[in-house]
Amino acid sequence: MSENRPGPMQRVGYLLGRPLPESMRDWVARDVTGPGNLRRYLVRGLIPFVPIAVGLAFIPGPPLIRVLMILLLLIPLVYFQLALSPIYRRHLLRNNGLDPALADKVKIERISATAQDYRARYQLPDTDTDTDTDTGAEPTDRTPRER
Numbered sequence: 361m362s363e364n365r366p367g368p369m370q371r372v373g374y375l376l377g378r379p380l381p382e383s384m385r386d387w388v389a390r391d392v393t394g395p396g397n398l399r400r401y402l403v404r405g406l407i408p409f410v411p412i413a414v415g416l417a418f419i420p421g422p423p424l425i426r427v428l429m430i431l432l433l434l435i436p437l438v439y440f441q442l443a444l445s446p447i448y449r450r451h452l453l454r455n456n457g458l459d460p461a462l463a464d465k466v467k468i469e470r471i472s473a474t475a476q477d478y479r480a481r482y483q484l485p486d487t488d489t490d491t492d493t494d495t496g497a498e499p500t501d502r503t504p505r506e507r
Contacts, residue, residue: 364381364383364384364386364387365384365387366380366384366387370384374388375404377455379455379456379457380456382457384456385456385457385458388452388453388456388458389453389458389462391452392449392452392453392462392463393449393462393463393465393466397449398445401441401445401448401449402438402441402442405437405441406437406438406441409433409434409437412433413430413433413434416429416430416433417430446463446464449463450463
């Protein structure tokens, strides 16, 4: 993998939607699909909220009201950020010339590993035997309703 990383101005441009050069595609793929991608995405989305929360904290009134005003905005913000994460990740990949299906790479690998574990753990016995090894009964061609 390439060791190219964007500089501070390139990173700001990247976060604002500007594509990075082709030499940094490996970095973009790791940023969007690598470990901690959801954490980075949430932090990036919450940074613009900090000045708003600070401003709300200085509104006169009981502390409970101030905290509840901030939570009233923070909860839907985090909810929608989580809901739109796959769309944003696909956009970043497409915008930087990568396959948007890469966004599901981790999910596909996890499902594949789970499926392999399931097959290894619950492998069906060979069907060449004369008896059903699970129940000890003779095999039949009838469905349970026909019995």
